[in-house]
Amino acid sequence: MPRPNHPLVQEFLDAWVYPVGFSGAGADFRLRMTARCLPVWNGATARAVKASVADQRTAGDAWKIERALAGYALEGPQMSIKQMATQLLSVSLAQQAEYIDLQRMRARQVWDEMKHGQLNADVLLRGGWIKREDELMEDVRANAQDNLAYFGLTSMFLHIHPLARAAQNYFVEAIAYLGITAALQTLEDPLIRHQMRSQQLEELMHFMEGKYQLDAYALTPEDQKPIEEAFDFLLKPWATKMSVAFGGREPEGSGR
């Protein structure tokens, strides 16, 4: 018997995942992929709730700074440009007419990601922890992250295809939306809420773009194959431990 979904995930499923604008092979494929995503969505949501409850009980500002720096690393100029430029360039000039609606969504998403970077910088500026955004260029915590699966679909993904982005939009943006929703239910800090308020709806929008891409474009086995490969990549636990470069521990017996 399947485990019940986290209440926030169930709410998300009922409101945004299960209602369909299209019927047919694309929607069927999407619901099959949804079943694969669910364990991760449930786990990520439960962890987001736990982390938010812990942060809410934490005195001082260190956790806010840490959240903002990590958010900037995820969506600051570095990652936004790399991530979205790669996806825009996955469509050749000859294919532009075929995917023009998807290209327009991706071009707009560059700006959305930039806005999220702005908001994380704004937490640090308004909190007085930095004087200028330029200071973040000198801080590795604001420019690097350990999530290889996330980074993989941006600059390192080996199988770039015009439709591969659908998997990232659907799987990763749902996690972002669920995580922010969980945090907003718990965290009262006005600066952190400031950072999340507009981002929450934009993450939902990016998820819905993934939903549209799957429903409308993943119609044949040939169309579905590159998308499913991207799901395979994202769902594979590439990085189960924190890299040593980002503060993880050396493996025992490594001799270092």
Place this chain on the structure above:
Amino acid sequence: MKAWIEQTRCIACGLCREICPDHAIHPKFQDVHHRFEVLPADCTGCGLCLEYCPAPGALVQYEEVPPSSHPA
């Protein structure tokens, strides 16, 4: 002189925020539409934002009382 953003005319492009030399312009606090606002304490009144704002009437300067405080 200080700068002030008329929210009904702002198109949320964020150009003012990028070019402000004093980091006085920020995403409006907890605004889901991601518009912008000027923090008066940080604004030196240089007027650079007015030069670059593409939305007519969105950025204005004031001497003492912000336009939002004027009676309608």
